[in-house]
Amino acid sequence: MSARAEASRLPTTVEVAGATEGGRARARFSPFLIFVVGVGALAGFLYGYDTGIISGALLAIRDEFGLDHRMQEMTAAAILVGAIGGSLAGGWLTERVGRRRTLTVLATVYVVGALASSLAPSAGLLIAARIVLGLAVGASSQAVPVYLAELAPANRRGRCVTMFNVAIGLGILSANLVASEFREMLSWRWMIGAAILPAAILCACTFVLPESPRWLVGRDRSDAARRDLARVRPPGTDLDRELGEIERVVEVEKSAPVKGWRGLAQGWVRPAVLAALGIAAFTQLTGIEMMIYYAPTLLTGVGVDHATALRSTLWLGLVYAVMTAIGLAIVDRVGRRNLSLFMLPGAALSLFLLGGLLTFGLAGGDRSWPILACLLAFMFFNAGGIQVVGWLSGSEMYPLSVRAAGTSAQATMVWGSNLVVTASALTLVDALGTGGVMLLYGALNVAAFLFVLRFVPETAGRSLEAIEGALRDGTFRP
Known part of the structure; x- marks a missing residue:
């Protein structure tokens, strides 16, 4: 059967997302689904804390171990090296043992990695421990958005997955x-070690989570899929209809001649791969991680005092x-x-203004408020735009037969881009100056806008099955 003929068997309209009476029942949140989303959010919290704490801890680590700028980059980037490995392994693990058990594994690694990092007696062992911690960060960035997307009702999928962000x-x-x-009050060791408690709570919570119905149906366990789906849907939901949609897609996917990583190269899948991986790259290349990891270092480098530099990161995190x-x-x-299209121009303009201020020496030292204002404006537009949709888009664009491989590629692209930014940031500042680097990132925000405009279609309000149908019949385009 041709891809176009198979597409006719799949839902292709927004009706499946909740336009009918039964759909409205699915669109409501059940109490247990709220708990599931909360557990997924806890994994996101650990992702943010474990990657973000290095910003404030790095100055103390530098002083204790006597690190030069290259070793500082290596210490900050170590978690990203592990994250790349974790994102690659995450797709394989979610397919092999299931989404829920994968969350249990990564929660355990979160505990071990945070403990080892907090006790590291040398810079080398700290880097090694943060690589281990990065395995959990990378795997959670792949597994959690997919898990939440596959459990959420279509009309609320964006909210559920974005809770991770x-x-x-x-x-x-x-x-x-x-x-x-x-x-x-706290040494850098206590700062890093504080993540052990929420990681242990996450590990305990994973044992009561449901499995993804889509994963269960793919293993011919429809009865278990019905039971777990019923746990996350309110009374009165038409489970037969939702399971029927899943089963039709799974039936088509089982007969697919190419699956997994090789399946990403298929012509009908390629538009999703291009759109999702492009968004993944631009979430990092537009400069967000530069601000998260190095804001205190950059600010002290242009004459801002130590306390003000650290407090500015608090405001950036709040925004x-x-x-x-x-x-x-x-x-x-x-x-x-x-x-994304509405917010990216504001992010670009903020960085161009900041780059101009720094390049021409119009701010710095006692006149630091224009620098802080530009940084906060950039965070406003970047965090409220492309960062919101980065993980969400990857979790919903890939067809079921290649979803694990696709989301692994998605997470790997995020962490690979992040690694490039983090490992080169201080070197670029040394070569181009802080102002020149900000102008460079401003240009990358313009490139992100043009990419979304040209290659990224809208997926809001469409079920995962409808998105797959659009890919198969060639209508997945802006």
Whole structure:
């Protein structure tokens, strides 16, 4: 059967997302689904805290171990090296043992990695421990959005998955709060070790989570899929209809001649791969991680005092958290594409202005407020736009037969881009100056806008099955 003929068997309209009476029942949140989303958010919190705490801890680590700028980059980037490995392994693990058990494994690694990092007696062992911690960060960035997307009703999928992004922001904010307000009370070891408690709670919670119905149906366990689906749907939901849609897609996918990583190269899948991987790259290349990891270092380099530099990261974290929360509230109504296109120009303009101020020496030292204002404006537009849709788009664009491989590729692209930014940031500043680097990132925000405009279609309000149908019949385009 041809791809176009098979597409006719799949839902291709927004009706399956909740336009009917039964759909409205599915669109409501059940109490247990709220708990599931909360557990996924806890994984996002750990992602944000473990990556963000290095910003405030790095100055103390530098002083204790006598690190030069290259070793500082290696210490900050170590978690990203592990994240690349974790994102690659995450797809294989979610397919082999299931989404829920994968969350249990990564929660355990979160505990071990945070403990080892906090006890590291040397810079080399700290780097090694943070690589281990990065395995959990990378795997959670792949597994959690997929898990939440596959459990959520179509009309609320954006909110459910974006809670992961909001929690990342809360984790970064918490890390900045600890670093700026408790730096006199806590050593960097306690700052990093504080993540052990939420990681242990996450591990305990995973044992009561449901499995993804889509994963269960793919293993011919429809009865178990019905039971777990019923746990996350309110009374009165038409489970037969929703399971029927899943089973039709699974039937088509089982007969697919190419699956997994090789399946990503198929012509009909390629538009999703291009759109999702492009968004993944631009979430990092537009400069967000530069600000999260190195804001205190950059600010002290242009004459801002140590305390003000650390406190500025707290404000950056607060803006990140608030804007991702606002994005959570509006992303299903405004749409993924529209939100990105509206916010990216503001992010670019903020960086161009900041680059100009620094290049021409118009701010710095005692005149630091224009620098801080530009940084906060950039965070407002970037965190409220492309950061909101980054993980969400990857979790919903890939067809079921290649979803694990696709989301692994998605997470790997995020962490690979992040690694490039983090490992080169201070070197670029040394070569181009802080102002020149900001101008470079401003140009990358312009490139991100043009990419979304040309290659990224809207997916809001469409079920995963309808998106797959659009890919198969060639209508997945802006």
